[in-house]
Amino acid sequence: MHRPGCNPDDVQPQDVLCDFCGRAAWAEDIPCVEGHRGSLICGDCLELACASSVYDSDQTDNAIVSLCVLCLQESDGGLWRHEFNEAGICKRCMKQAAGVLSKSKDWNWNRPA
Ligand SMILES: [Zn+2]
Numbered sequence: 266m267h268r269p270g271c272n273p274d275d276v277q278p279q280d281v282l283c284d285f286c287g288r289a290a291w292a293e294d295i296p297c298v299e300g301h302r303g304s305l306i307c308g309d310c311l312e313l314a315c316a317s318s319v320y321d322s323d324q325t326d327n328a329i330v331s332l333c334v335l336c337l338q339e340s341d342g343g344l345w346r347h348e349f350n351e352a353g354i355c356k357r358c359m360k361q362a363a364g365v366l367s368k369s370k371d372w373n374w375n376r377p378a
Pocket residue numbers: 283284285286287288306307308309310311
């Protein structure tokens with residue numbers, strides 16, 4: 266996501282934050298994958314997401330945001346959420362992002378076993 270209040274016509278690296286942990290992944294040179302509308306997941310959050318098997322599909326009544334932040338779509342399988350954040354990622358995006366990061370030559374990122 267973009268830092269609230271940043272100039273949309275002049276987005277700086279430090280304005281681009283991970284939607285899950287809120288770190289400025291670009292500015293800090295952290296591996297990350299972009300989704301729709303400036304959404305972003307960093308390698309650390311993706312690692313957490315891949316290692317977790319907890320999705321919120323069983324608790325849809327109290328789900329605050331029902332759309333995946335990366336693809337902006339509802340997911341049948343529920344969303345993984347960062348414990349400090351309401352943002353969710355669907356399994357499809359998680360797989361896709363993990364594929365992108367693990368193949369990228371820029372980063373030494375491996376999908377957790
Ligand atoms: Zn993150």
